[in-house]
Amino acid sequence: MPVHYQIEGRGAAEIAASVEAGVRAGTIPPGAALPPVRVLATELGVAANTVAAAYKGLRQRGVVETAGRNGTRVRPRPPVTSRAARRVPAPPGTVDLSTGEPARRLLPRLGPLVQRLAVSADEPVGYAGSGAWPELIALARTRFAADDVPVADAALTVTSGTLDALERLLGSHLRPGDRVGVEDPGWANLIDLVAALGLEPFPVPVDDEGPTVDGLRRAVAAGVAAVVVTSRAQNPTGASISAQRADRLRHVLADAPEVLVIEDDHAAELAEQPLATLAGPGRPWALTRSVSKPYGPDLRVALVAGDQTTIARVEGRMRLGSGWVSTLLQRLVVELWRDPSVAATVAGAKHEYAQLRSAVLSALAARGVSAQGASGINCWVSTSDESAAVVTMRDLGWAVAPGSLFRLGTPPGFRFTVAPLALSDVERLADAVAAAVGAPGANPVVGLSR
Numbered sequence: 001m002p003v004h005y006q007i008e009g010r011g012a013a014e015i016a017a018s019v020e021a022g023v024r025a026g027t028i029p030p031g032a033a034l035p036p037v038r039v040l041a042t043e044l045g046v047a048a049n050t051v052a053a054a055y056k057g058l059r060q061r062g063v064v065e066t067a068g069r070n071g072t073r074v075r076p077r078p079p080v081t082s083r084a085a086r087r088v089p090a091p092p093g094t095v096d097l098s099t100g101e102p103a104r105r106l107l108p109r110l111g112p113l114v115q116r117l118a119v120s121a122d123e124p125v126g127y128a129g130s131g132a133w134p135e136l137i138a139l140a141r142t143r144f145a146a147d148d149v150p151v152a153d154a155a156l157t158v159t160s161g162t163l164d165a166l167e168r169l170l171g172s173h174l175r176p177g178d179r180v181g182v183e184d185p186g187w188a189n190l191i192d193l194v195a196a197l198g199l200e201p202f203p204v205p206v207d208d209e210g211p212t213v214d215g216l217r218r219a220v221a222a223g224v225a226a227v228v229v230t231s232r233a234q235n236p237t238g239a240s241i242s243a244q245r246a247d248r249l250r251h252v253l254a255d256a257p258e259v260l261v262i263e264d265d266h267a268a269e270l271a272e273q274p275l276a277t278l279a280g281p282g283r284p285w286a287l288t289r290s291v292s293k294p295y296g297p298d299l300r301v302a303l304v305a306g307d308q309t310t311i312a313r314v315e316g317r318m319r320l321g322s323g324w325v326s327t328l329l330q331r332l333v334v335e336l337w338r339d340p341s342v343a344a345t346v347a348g349a350k351h352e353y354a355q356l357r358s359a360v361l362s363a364l365a366a367r368g369v370s371a372q373g374a375s376g377i378n379c380w381v382s383t384s385d386e387s388a389a390v391v392t393m394r395d396l397g398w399a400v401a402p403g404s405l406f407r408l409g410t411p412p413g414f415r416f417t418v419a420p421l422a423l424s425d426v427e428r429l430a431d432a433v434a435a436a437v438g439a440p441g442a443n444p445v446v447g448l449s450r
């Protein structure tokens with residue numbers, strides 16, 4: 001996709017600002033190829049070095065990426081677009097399985113808890129009483145300990161969700177240009193964040209049991225300064241790190257005690273499988289557990305455990321910026337954790353997601369389609385032509401997320417989220433997926449009216 005936008009400027013900063021303005025306005029869309037360095041330099045009457053410096057600056061901030069022999073192009077989700085601009089709504093009449101969101105109908109209702117909080121949190125909190133809320137930290141410590149997270153000598157803190165924790169962890173430990181091992185395919189937001197921090201992602205392949213041992217070994221050999229792994233409900237494949245896999249991964253990491261190991265256990269109370277941790281004393285480590293999936297993304301709270309130095313850095317960074325997570329939100333999480341009816345709602349959601357996933361995977365298997373989805377709310381389907389598959393799915397009434405958002409070196413595929421489904425949708429969805437990937441067992445399908 002060539003760019004039809006007049007890039008301007010005499011110096012590197014001006015040229016970079018001009019490209020960024022085009023990206024922000026949407027005139028240079030995601031995926032667009034920028035003009036080759038020499039071509040733009042001639043057009044603008046500047047030295048090639050000046051354009052190269054502009055492109056380098058944009059690359060370090062995650063706006064553009066190098067596409068090998070294809071030159072430089074805008075990243076699929078550069079960190080300068082507004083969320084509204086990025087979110088393409090599913091066409092009317094399609095069921096939107098593209099979001100990766102938990103089902104709203106399965107989230108606990110907050111109203112009664114907020115009412116309770118209105119009484120118990122009546123006393124204003126000032127700067128002096130702020131920070132991680134002791135009661136929340138104490139409860140989190142017990143919950144982590146119950147899952148064998150090595151919290152005995154660990155510090156705990158609270159951030160505004162997982163990405164906030166990851167940004168502070170990576171930003172305080174690493175320098176621009178450092179390599180970070182990330183799952184491939186992996187969480188699109190993390191891949192974008194790594195690019196925006198000027199870090200270099202090093203892809204670690206994933207199978208149903210988590211990051212592969214060889215993949216992690218290669219990442220360590222390549223000198224990664226940190227690795228980020230998802231404990232359960234990996235996004236997009238649903239992988240869940242098994243106890244055996246964790247043992248072998250720990251063995252690989254033992255040779256690299258300086259590497260920061262970050263575990264993202266965002267499935268938390270929704271997880272069906274037991275947690276198998278990788279990190280622990282003797283290295284920098286952190287395990288984050290967001291409340292977004294079981295209790296609602298809008299709460300913006302994650303609990304983070306780790307070694308004293310790592311957590312002190314996270315808190316130090318936070319103190320210089322947003323300060324702390326509002327104690328009102330932290331106390332709301334305490335209320336959620338203490339309420340037996342909330343626990344029952346979360347248990348119900350866990351059961352329903354598992355039922356939906358297993359029904360979809362069986363229906364796909366019956367049509368000769370192998371898909372991944374060992375845990376969580378997402379399934380991943382490999383296909384040779386990702387764009388065509390996404391379009392076919394849309395034509396058949398289902399919006400799915402293109403694999404390009406999640407892939408570094410992984411072959412094409414797409415992700416669909418089971419959360420919006422009902423069991424009665426499963427057979428029709430499986431027919432559509434089989435048609436989209438051209439499975440031999442596909443039934444003839446016509447467009448859906450829903």
Ligand SMILES: Cc1ncc(COP(=O)(O)O)c(C=O)c1O
Nearest residue numbers: 161162163187235264266290292
């Ligand atoms: C892998 C992964 N980690 C964490 C989260 C939750 O992020 P946050 O806590 O910032 O809402 C998600 C949400 O989709 C996710 O897919």
